[in-house]
Amino acid sequence: MADKNEWGSNMSFILAMIGSAVGLGNIWRYPYVLYSNGGGAFYIPYIVAILLMGIPFLILEYGVGYNFKSSFAKAVKKINSKCEYIGWFLPVAVFMIMIYYSAILGWDGIYIILSFFKGWGADPNSYFITSVLQSSDSYLGLLQFVPLVAVAMLAGWVIIWFISHRDLEAGLGKVSKVLVPLLFIIMVIIVGFSLTLPGASIGLSELFNPDWSLLTHFEIWMAAFGQIVFSLSLGMSIAFTFASYTKDDSDLVTNTISIVLANSLFENFAALGVFSILGYMSLQSGTAVADLVTQGTGLVFIAYPTVFNVLGNWAFILGPLFFLTVYLAGLTSILSTIEPLSFSIQNKFGLSRGKTMTVLIVVGAAVSMLYATGYGGSLLGFVDTFINQIALLLGVVAECIIFAWIFKAEKLIDFLNSHSKTIKLGKWWLVIVKYILPVFIAVIWIGGMIDVFNNGSIDQLNFTIISALILVIASLMFTILPARNPEWDNAKERV
Template sequence: MSNESNQWNSNFSFLMAMIGSAVGLGNIWRYPYVLYSNGGGSFMIPYIVAIVLLGLSGVLLEYAIGFKFKTSLLEIYGKIKTKFRVIAWFTVLIVFLILSYYVCVVGWDLIYLILSFFKGWGADPNNYFVNSVLQNNPTAGGLVQFVPGVFFSCLVVWFFIWFISHRNINKGISKFSNVAVPLLFILVVVIVGFSLTLPGASLGYTTMFTPEWGALLNTDIWLAAFGQIIFSLSIGMAIAITYSSYLGKGTNLTKNAGIVVASNSGFEVFNAIGVFSILGFMAVSTGVGFENLITEGTGLAFIAFPQVFNVMGGAAYIIGPVFFFCILIAGLTSAIALMESVSASLITEFGFSRKRAVTIICVIGFCVTAIFTTGAGSTVLGIFDKILNNFALILAIIFECVIFAWFYNIDKLIDVLNQNTSIRIVGKWWKYVIKFILPIVLLVLWVSSLVSTLSFDDELSLVIELLLFAVLLIVPFLLNHFAKRKSSKAAEQ
């Protein structure tokens, strides 16, 4: 089923949707920690290399695929080789599972957005987040411990995703992205501008840009840069393939790819200046060492920043809500993009209407998300995040590169990328990157990540890891078998 009848009403809408999909939680709370812990200012060198080799090359590949085939990932892989449909189902399953726990994190932020108006986390944000919000119980018994606050906030997030996604792309995703993404950038400018006026801000951004040149000899730093680009640009999730399949014939793909990659990376670096400046203020105000303040993920957003807002004074009642609202916007735009990637496959594979496909995904997705709204939810979520991003997603990107570089005539994609440009930008260099350099780099990253992913800390973690691996290995074959049977029955009728 072609997507040619389902097109963006403007190139601006496509850009806003793509930038919204890329600018997510990883940009706001992952990048500052990765930057700080991997050489500071010197990290920018491997980061820029990763942007060109993986970021720009990967985005160009997915834009060309979507624009060329004008359909979902499942049909694209099936057209190249029928057996590749299982790999496509593997990718779709990864995206669906990432969406299921991503919604929970957005749900946590929704709770903190409300709390930020009156600093409801109290004097001990760490204790409040762990014991009051999460009601953390990392045992088997925690799986049957209901956490109502997180449950209902996730329900609200899922409803919002359904409300936007079940509509036509121009009435839903386009309208939302055209407002949400520019608003997000404006609010981040406000936060960064304010942060630079705080006492101690210079300590923060000086720490951010101070290089450790010896770190460049450490291969882990380079792997960290490539890993950040994967998470940041949502490569391998079929989002760019899906969104670009809705583009009109005269679109300049290389220009759009450059704008999206530059916007995403620029946002990361600019936002990091604000984060470091605010943490610099915290370090000066409390005397706590900077290394004890900078952390990754939920620790930064839901513990470190509430601690900052507690010592900030009256301004925190404005900056706090703006900060958590920014996270909410970034989370929702990315979640909606993940939804579109999955729903497009169901629509083309089973002939569902958009409303039916989105509704089915939301219902099943909410059931999976419910696991993360238990006392053991944060533990399970951490395992999902680790395995899906460090193992499964990187493997899916390797498959994507190999399929289109070795089983498809990649020169056709080069022609697609150059057909609406006055200068032939993409040439043999890109072909060699996709064919050789990228798969090798990704394979090294995958092996390194796999070693660090497998943990046998406790029995619960081991069981969950084994179950998740089983789901990733078995369910794609079951889905493919079910789809083939349905297709055969339809052909007989």
């Protein structure tokens, strides 16, 4: 029987990491980013970002995680006790993502049911905004409770609890072995069908029509690096935590390449389906593809139902399959976002996995009810922008410095090379993780800060400040609370 916090096999680790990486962002964010940043030309900065940042940074996270075999907070404290705050900052930020992700999961749960009878009616846009979200432009909408969304969200939290509170392999490990392959199979069916739709070629030609001139623009390169950070969950302490659960003989470098390839294939495959459907919509409606392209909730809950309305009886098969895919993608991602904070709390306060998960899920479910209000959609957008463009990127820069400089990444090279069947690390890897990565991510972070403060509304700025205060105070509380586990100060190293 595997230990409570150890994968039963290397395959469990790989599939759980793929499940963490393959999420809603691959389906609704990546196709939009690819299209709006030069189409086919975007692949050049995209591949550079994978090689220069995605793979090297994941190897760093995996290597340090395996070395300590402990939670993120405990390892960071061991590296330098003055840095313990950062060890809590990132897991808390990731837990905040989990809370608002539960709202999107809830919305999609509603749409799985609606898709069996096209319950969104003739005007999907109005239905989503008015009937589902009961959206309000005023922050007073926080006082307007939306029972349907609340029930759907709570159903998601129950599923999350049922999986997460069990021992690692019995819960997340076993579920990943089912959900991740199922996710890929359903996506193959959806894309295969989408490619046969009349007008599919219109959408694909729009998607891949390269605008080479954009390669000289700074923005396309920043978009590529930002996508890789977002898509692979870099610096979110998830990869670190999952690697700390691995067995002693894991080939972390080869695993990294497998996970990055699977994630990249999934999001590019999803883009084929999305733009085939947009091409079909363009042909049917006479509207240019450029006017149909959206990202986020607009694509998932408005554009797709619009397609299903004109798809005839096929929609009763494709619709449920699509919304089930989105649900599975959200579920596999959301299950990973609780692990870093849970494991850190277990390490510091000596609580069991089951009790820690139960408490966190009850707290998360209670706080998430803010998103089950008339202002929930707007609030979700504000918090998402703050976490992804400001908080996480700042944490990633700090993680780069702590892992590559203070811990000294060179200590990992011999160990990683001795287990690797593919790439051998050398000075090139150290140059990337010590110099190139911190600079690139810092530039993306500055760009995100400028965007929020230049283009954000007063409400967005206010809720950004509130979110920042919650994150700072919660991280501080976990840092200063006295440890109740005598092993908290005894993190053992393996390399």
